[in-house]
Amino acid sequence: MPANRSALVSDLRCFNRFYTGLIGLLDETLTHSAYTLIEARVLFELARRPGHIASSPGKAGFLARVFQIDFGPAASNIAGELQLDPAYITRILRKFSAAGLIEARAGRDASHRRVLSLTMRGHAALAALQDAADRDLTRLTAGLDDEEAAELSDILVRARHLLSGAPASERRERA
Amino acid sequence: MPANRSALVSDLRCFNRFYTGLIGLLDETLTHSAYTLIEARVLFELARRPGHIASSPGKAGFLARVFQIDFGPAASNIAGELQLDPAYITRILRKFSAAGLIEARAGRDASHRRVLSLTMRGHAALAALQDAADRDLTRLTAGLDDEEAAELSDILVRARHLLSGAPASERRERA
DNA sequence: GCGCAAAAGTTGACCAAGTCAACCATTTAT
DNA sequence: ATAAATGGTTGACTTGGTCAACTTTTGCGC
Structure with missing residues (x-):
């Protein structure tokens, strides 16, 4: 049984709020x-x-x-x-x-x-x-140096995979 | 001058589409x-x-x-x-x-x-x-094991910081 | 004090996004 | 042949959200 997922959930909520705002800007x-x-x-x-x-x-x-x-x-x-x-x-x-x-x-x-x-x-x-x-x-992303840019790329891909590895009911292939 | 940011931009677009869908689900x-x-x-x-x-x-x-x-x-x-x-x-x-x-x-x-x-x-x-x-x-996130959950947490925080380290005009404090 | 500008809030008219239900035309199945 | 499904269209409607005008209260210069 998974331990304290509450930390993750909290981080997700936080990220959600952040990213929603970001998407709004974009x-x-x-x-x-x-x-x-x-x-x-x-x-x-x-x-x-x-x-x-x-x-x-x-x-x-x-x-x-x-x-x-x-x-x-x-x-x-x-x-x-x-x-x-x-x-x-x-x-x-x-x-x-x-x-x-x-x-x-x-x-x-x-x-x-x-x-x-x-x-x-x-x-x-x-x-x-x-x-x-x-x-x-x-x-x-103009403020990032090359190393950070590469890191962000990796992170985004990884996050996508982690999040789409969810229960089948939630999965929807995209890109 | 930053090198090929096009890779990052492409990853961002991809992530954007993915996450927009996810937010829609949530x-x-x-x-x-x-x-x-x-x-x-x-x-x-x-x-x-x-x-x-x-x-x-x-x-x-x-x-x-x-x-x-x-x-x-x-x-x-x-x-x-x-x-x-x-x-x-x-x-x-x-x-x-x-x-x-x-x-x-x-x-x-x-x-x-x-x-x-x-x-x-x-x-x-x-x-x-x-x-x-x-x-x-x-x-x-139920499908993730503890290690992956921890990784995802880290990733989300890190991504948030990288993305909000952008030019001041884009920055908006949240959480 | 008076007059005026700004802030806080309310109202009504309005608009665009999106939904619903009914409907027509075509196509497939029995 | 006829029923049922598919693809699409239309009109009426609901809702989320904006705009402009207006009222009341407050702050400020005089």
Whole structure:
């Protein structure tokens, strides 16, 4: 039986408060951009799935798998990954469409499945967002010397592994 | 000049995504309670400031300091600490009042300064929230052996220090 | 004392984020 | 053929949170 986990829990609470504040600061940059945090995530998710063979079962899925048609994520994929309401997704995607960031074409095999892809503008918008975020992170760690930077890198990776080694019910693969 | 910080930035982004998800999971517990995250924070902040000598200048402040009257935080203190809109605070406090979690009495020295304090019910409510949160954290780290737990504790503290050693503009004391 | 600026708080209007339930179109299964 | 599931859309609604205007109290210069 584990001993005094209360120390760890306390440290976790403390870190939580700290990191929540930090995330808040970092998010401000995004907030000041034209897009919401969620919208940024959707954009990111769209870019992260450049191609994706239709996974639906049956003949259509079979054809999709064999001939590798119907690439790209659909709204439902994004909704699933980000745990968002379909209605919400619809609105976000409409906004993106209106802004010319994405294109939606009907899937060849399933016409009611709208396959999404980023346009040039979409990629550019995402790149701008990521640049801004990276700049923030760089600034945040500017005060560290090389050794500390390396240590922090190690620490972050290690913390992630320790924390995701938790009970299976809590585990969610990310990155 | 610092070398390839891009590795660190990448690790940070990764950790950010991971931890955001984790926080989301942990927050769910609170979300399912009767209170908002923000409300919980306000409650916490109220408890964290059991007494606090009025810091306003002038005769009133002087008397407050000498005779230690007018204890407890006011709405503005909470608003300042948590960076919340006064209007928002008002509504939250009214909700708390209605639920019998807090009492507000006019400050002896400044009658328009409403001095707040948790009632028994308020303390109980906070305790319940914290218990739930602690249970989540305990469950989250249940899979770790003692050695790993100790390591994680160290790591969290160290990470906090490394990250808050950033440029002064980013620094915000917490805990 | 008077007048005025600042602080503390309240109110009402408002907005954006997010949820819910109903609904249509398409597709798969029986 | 028909039922059921999937993918998506719409409209109404709730909620978290902001903004601006206003009141009251206090502090300060005169």
